[in-house]
Structure formats: C-alpha cells, structure tokens
Amino acid sequence: MGYMKALAAGLMLMQSVLALAAWNNPYPGVDAKKNILYTAFAERPKHLDPVRSYSSNEYAFIAQIYEPPFQYHYLKRPYQLEALTAETVPVPSYYDKHQRRLPENAIAAQVAYSVYTIRLRQGIHYQPHPAFAKNKDGGFRYHPLGESDLDDINALSDFRESDTRELIAADYVYQIKRIADPKLHSPIYSVMAEYIVGLRELADNIKQARQQQKDSVGRYLDLNQFPLDGVSVIDRYTYEIKIKGKYPQFLYWMAMPFFAPIPQEADIFFSQPGMKEKNLTLNWYTVGTGPYMLTVNDPNRKMVMERNPHYHDDFYPSEGEPGDADTGLLTDAGKRLPFIDKVVFSLEKEGIPYWNKFLQGYYDRSGISAESFDQAIKVSTGGDMELTEDMRAKGIRLLTSVAASTYYFGFNMLDPVVGGYSERSRKLRQAISIALDFEERISIFLNGRGIPAQGPLPPGIFGYSSGQDGMNPYVYDWKQRRAQRKSIEDARKLLEQAGYPNGRDAETGKPLLLYFDTTGTGPEEKAKLDWMRKQFEKLNIELVIRNTDYNRFQDKMQNGSAQMFEWGWNADYPDPENFLFLLYGGNKKVGNNGENASNYENPEFDALFRRMKDMDNTPERFRIIDAMMEIARRDAPWVWGFHPKQFTLQHQWMFNSKPNLMANNTLKYARLDPEVRAQHRERWNQPVLWPIVLLLLLVVVSLVPVVISYRRREYGTKP
C-alpha cells in the first residue's frame, strides 16, 4: 500500500513538473514568451555573399540583412519598385552616341547610354561589426591582425569590440566592382557586362592583377584602385551608373542583393591571413544595413538573426491593394519596422519532422508537402481548396499565390523530327501539346497546386491576359466561359496533317518514336514518366524515356542532343522580358550558351522581342507581347506546362502575411503574438505519461517469471 502511495506521489510530482514546460519543446523554455519567429531551412546555404548568392534559400537570410537601393512595395500589385536606402527611384537620363541628352520618352534605338543617378538617404548605419571597430588612435582595431591574434577566435562573435559606420555611396560602387571580380564568380557578371559601361574591362584588369598576385594567395586586392568607367561616386551620398542603351529592367536588377552595399573595411577585414581557415569570410559572415543581423551562423544547425540596433527609419506601408484593409493587412500602417526581435532558422532536412513541429506550434509557418497535403487541405464541393476541419480547429490559416514561375515541356528545335519550322513539325508539336493533358497532371501530381499555362508569362506579369483573350487557341477552345482543352481527335487530325497518321510515318510506314530526356528517378518520378508515356500513347506515339543523371542531362542540353525535356524558370523580376527572353534566338543554349533551352529562333519573334525588351509598360508594348505570344503559340516550341501555386500555412498568432513573389525582404513586415503562441504550445504539447508507467510495469512484470525461474533453477525452491 505504501509503495502505491509513493508511486502515486511520484507521478503527481512528475505531472506538476511537466506542467511547467513541454518536454518536446526544441527551444529553451525561457524563450517561450519572447518575440521570436521560428522557421526552418531545408538546405544549407552555399553563399551568403550578396555578389554570389542567387537562390531563394540564401535570399531568405541575406535579403533581411543587405539592402539594395530599391525594394518592391510589400502590398501593392502589380509589383512596384520603391526606394529603400535611396531617396527616390531614379528616372534614367538618356544620351545618344554623341553624348547629347535625349527626352525621357526616347525610343530605344536612339539611346546609346542611360545614366542612373542614385541619391542615398543620409544617416543609415551598418549593423555592429568588428571590421568597423577602431583603436583610440583612430586606426582599425582588427585590421591588420597579428599572427597570434586569431588564436582564440573561432566565430565573429569572438571579436569583443564592434562599431558601426554610416552607409555611403562608395559602398555601392565597391560592390558593383566586386561583380566583375572573377574570383567571386558572380552569376550576373555576364549579363551586367553587356550593360554596365567598362565592367568587362574591369574584369580583365582584376583578372590580370589576380594572376600577378597568385604567389601571395589570400592577400587583399583593393578593387578601388581599378577604374570602372560606367560607375562613379558623385558625392558622399550619390553615385551614378552608366549603362549601354536603354534597359528599363536595370532598375529591377538594382533591387536585388547583387547591388547591395559592401563596406570595403569588411572585405579587408575578412581577407586577412588565417581568417579563411576558420571559415571567417564575407561569404559566410554578413555585414549589412538591413533590419536584421546574423548573430548565430551555424549553417549545419541553425541560423539566428536579431534586430539590427542601428536600423534606419522604416515604416509599415499605409497603402495596399483593395481588400488589404479588410484582411487586416493595414492594421499596422505607419508603424516602425521590424516587428519581430529575433528569427531562429533551424536546419530541417526532412519534411515529416518539419510538419509535425509546425502542428505542435514550434514553427510559425509551413509549406505543405505531398505527404501532409491530405491532412491539411480538402477540396470543397465547389472545387475550391480549403483547410480541413483539423487545421481550422487549430486556428491555422492558408495563404495561396500563383508563383512567378513557369514549368514547361520543351522541344529541341534543332531536332530533325520534333524541331524545325516546317508546317509538318509545327503540327506535330501542336498535336503533342493537345495530347499532354497538364490539367490532369496538376490534379494527379500537384494536388491541384498549379494553373495550366497558356504561354510563357505567368499571372501578375505585364503582358499576361486572363480569360478568352489570354487563351492559347492552338490547344484550347473557349467553351462554357472557360478554356477547354481540344479533343484528342483534334490532336490526331493534326498528327495526320503532320504526316503521321495514327502515329506512323506516312512515307515509311514506321511507327513514330520520340525520346524524352529526364533526370527523374524514384517512385514518384516513375509514376510521372508512366503518365507521360500514356499521354503519347493517346496519339499512338511510342515515347522512349532516356533517364540520365543531372550532369549528362546538362551536357545533352548544352550540345543540343536532347529531343524533348522538361525545364522551368523562376522570375528574376516582374517584367515580361524575363520570360520571353527564354525564347529569343540570341539566347539559344546551343552556340550561345543562353537560357533558350529549346533553341527556338524565329526572326519575326526575335525582331519583336528586341523592340519590346527596352520599352516601358505601354499599350504598344502589350500589343507587341500579344503578337509574340501568337507566334510562339503557333510554333509551339514548348508545351506551355503550368505555373505552380504556392500554399503556405501559418498559425493564428502570425500577422501581416501577404505572398509577395518578388520581394525577399519580407520578414520585417511580419508580426506575431508570443503570448497566444505560448498558450497554444502548452495546450498542444502536454506530455503523455502513461506509456512510461506502462513500460516500467511491463519490465517489472516480465522480470517476475525470470526471477522465479532463476530461483527454481538455482535453489529448486519457490520464492
């Protein structure tokens, strides 16, 4: 009886201890009610240097830290640029080849140079950083460092002193010069070298200097000693960029982290001997003027960003789209940013732990993986996607948006069978375009998360039309007020007109055999490939899958030996040029190493592209895009595929979330209620103790016969 009382007392004690904190809380208990956002990253970032970084998983960090001169308005649509560290978004000045000033509405053919003059806001300061720390005599505290000075240093936080400095125009110019440094492998160098005056020459000069410097590896090379004709500092807060021709999209590039400022002190600081050996590099340690600064930098486990104490005045927008006020998106209008003190990113490679932690309240936001889709989303009677009862009961909210991306099925236009511009090959491609039922594919493999593409432009990009105007008439018919895929009979007729009646070559009588190159492996990919075969079987075409590894696939694409393939593109900026250039002949992969993977080249299309690309968003530009779409749809170098739909879930304690597909610096707008989160976490994560008790009892009960048996064997007696 006494034992039972003790056991009960023990259990009660345990229960009371457990009530204080959830056992499964992956974070320190003391942080439970703090204003901290918890999120995750699935892949270790490779580069945090804004001159190199070019992927969304890296932008999740650096876009909160580094500030280019411009940003996208958080709420307004269509996407609009606004000033961030600049005073205004500049209107470029145009000049002809004789350096004569042209009017603002000058046509691209007249413009030899465009000049952007960027005036920065004064009083913006960098985050605290040891590179800025100074001695009493005014010299830098940590550069140059002696041989033994790094003995006790393993992370940036090990430097005891730090300081700040005001942002100046020279920092932006320095970063633009870094784009040309071959050692830094900036992915936009080749594009920028086409436009920024003198960038290519600068790259050559730096390359030569680096060759001469080879004997002293790691020594700092001062980029400021090399002139860059097209970029200059006008005064402390003003700089100027001169580009060749007229290129309105250049402003969008300047809203990307590639054009964020880098203080020269930081580059000198990290270039010191011994730094690289401890992974202390500008590629891993950031120094910016943004709302957050990286305080824990362990890409193998977690990254922590904290509020930058020197962050400049920045306020939540007061205007948005119609309806934003109703959904509470303007509640915080005019309030100072950022709202959240700290953001903890944990490395979470697997989808199941991520999803379960989200349901337990330990992550504030989550995407929806294929495994958890049915648990989260149901299709309503009207065919709409909505949250399941369980999700709604938890107060979870769903945000959806169509990504500024396109995924397509491409034909290699250099291929003798599916490529070319003859009526025969065109009709063959059109027939396949009808047969490949992307509505079905979206439904089966994407759980409905996508919209079938009618052309290369996704919604939200200038030039995109919805409804009947935007329909691809070669694949769809407008029936019952919606686009409906043409029948397979229509496709068969086209195939017959192409010279392949019933899938056989009319001249030779041989069955039509086509090849699809892919890197897909695994069960899900196999299902997709089976689906693909079935689509071609509708036309009696035999599809041969040529499965290969990623490297060989890239080789095939480079040398144009793939016949059909799948490819995709995510927008760099919200301009039709960024999608239509994928079909421009000058960008062919074969020969030009461009992004035109289909190697499509239609002189009519190309001429229109050249006219359209430098134009402002005018009705005339819209008409040109329409004409280009018509040509591309008729030629059908792609089966237009789909634009994916993004689904994001967030808990009830998160506010101000609006999908913005162009802006990456959106963390500063997010707000959360830590009190509500703490209450829900506690309620959802009460430890269940009976399994432990049961296990202990099982062990005891199973030991009894063992002990009895032992005593019998040893002593021949009963206990």
Added chain:
Amino acid sequence: MTAYIVRRILYAIPILLGVNILTFALFFVVNSPDDMARVHLGVKRVTPEAIDNWKSEHGYDRPLLFNSKEAGLEKITDTIFFQHSARLFVFDFGQSDDGRDIGYDISQRMWASLAIALPTFIVGVLINITFALLLAFFRGSLFDISGVILCVILMSISGLFYIIGGQYLLSKLWHLVPISGYDSGVNALKFLVLPVIIGVIGGIGAGTRLYRTFYLEEINKDYVRTARAKGLSELQVLFRHVLKNAMIPILTGVVVVIPLLFIGSLIMESFFGIPGLGSYTIDAINSQDFAIVRAMVFLGSVLYILGLVLTDISYTLVDPRVRLN
C-alpha cells in the same frame, strides 16, 4: 608490440593510397570538373567563362592524373589528383568547393556525431550483453525461444521504420521529446534521447543474437563443465568464466567500430537534423563536393585501420595467450 604497430601503420600507407585513387577514379568517372562547376554555380545564367573561372579557382583545370605538358616530377605533381589528394596524408583536408575549411568543419561536426554514437554504442553493448546473457542462462526455455524470435523480428524491421515510428510515438503522440533538432552543451540532451533509444532498439536484435551465440559456444566447453562440477552457481559460471572468454569475439566486433563512431550515422543524422559528419558526407555527395567526399572517405579509412589495430591490441589485453609480433 611497438614494432607491430609501426608495421601496421606502414602497411596502412599503400592501403590509404589505394583508397584515395579508387575514390578519385570513381568520383571522376561520374563527374567531370565541368559538372562540378555547374553544380556549384547554379542553374541560372552559367556561362562557359564562369565554368572556366571556377575550375581555375579550385584547381580543377589541371589534368586528372598525368600532366604531359609539364616536365619532370611536375608531370605527376601538377595534376588534380596530386594537388587535391596528397595533402590528405598529413591530414590537411583543404577547403570544400564552396570555400569552407574542411578540417575546421570536421572538428566542429564530429562532436555531434559522437554525442549520438557514443551513448548508443555504450548503452547498446551493455543491453546486448545483458540480454544475451539472460537468454544463454535460460537457454532452451520458452524465455530463450521468445527472446530469439523477438531478436529476429527486431532485425527484420527497417531502420527507417524505427525512426519514423519513434518520432511518431514519442514525439508526436506522447510529446515526450523533441521530434528533431540539436543544441550545444547540456541542452543537447533532450535531442539525444530519441535517436539513442532508436539506435539501441534497432541494434538489439543483431547484437543479442550474436553475443548469445558466443556465450552458447563457451557454455559447452570443458572448462565450464569443470566450473559447474566445482559447485559454482550458474550465475558465477556465466559472469566469472563464460563472459570473460566470450569477450574475445565480442571485442572483435566492438573495438573495431569505436573509431568509426566519429563518422556518424547517415540516416539518423539526416532525420533528426543532427549536424554531424554523417549528414556532412551526404550533403557533400548531393552537392558533388569532391573535396569533402575525398576527405571523409580518407578519414573513414584511417579510422577503420585504427579500429583494426586497436582490436589487435585489445586481444593482448583480454587474452594473455595472444602476442603481437
């Protein structure tokens, strides 16, 4: 014994060289330096110029094994193989292809691997030995048969099932431990409970069955019969005689894996988000980072050889009849 150890270390050099050449050959059969550059530079806007720059920057613009353009010894030394692999022999792992110091990363990540592997190993061995002794004690009984069946069942279940099942029950359903993650110092403990439990349970089946076999082999020997004839109790026989003698084969399996505990578990670390050397290797393979793959294979080989030497030495400690010469 010193001469023996020195000889074993000297034997290790050609083995390690062979491992290095094999790793190198296998890696470059699948990947060319151009492929590696493409993976590291990303998929957007990659020009041939950028690829050439990357190769030059990382030393992959040399010939693989033999440089016919150079003279003398440089025909061998001015190659990718020599430049990237020779330094390994002095444990200079160099830099990964994304510019991080590999030696530093290994020194940071091995502790996380050890934090899981060491308790899993120690607790696992103790439980396996105890359970196997119990089965041997009750050999032929219903308890023994049930135990063996249980072991076979445990062995037959996939490791992945233990991980997902463990996460589902202990973390999702019962809220007893965090489902994944890791922290430094004492805070790491709560993250280690689940992977250690899963690791131990996953290893019970195979370990217990093996050790039980060792015990049964010993139990039927003459000296055990003599011990029983002396009037010793069954427990005394098991612990004083059988256990000691069965330790020799047990040590063979146990000591050899001790150095490999540093290498970590590929699946476990990935599923639990443990930043150890196992996940380091997997990430490197996925990102085609030859520098890390080469370093980890080399390290694994060194540790395996070390394990074998330690096993030989441990023989002399537990069995006075064994002498190393």
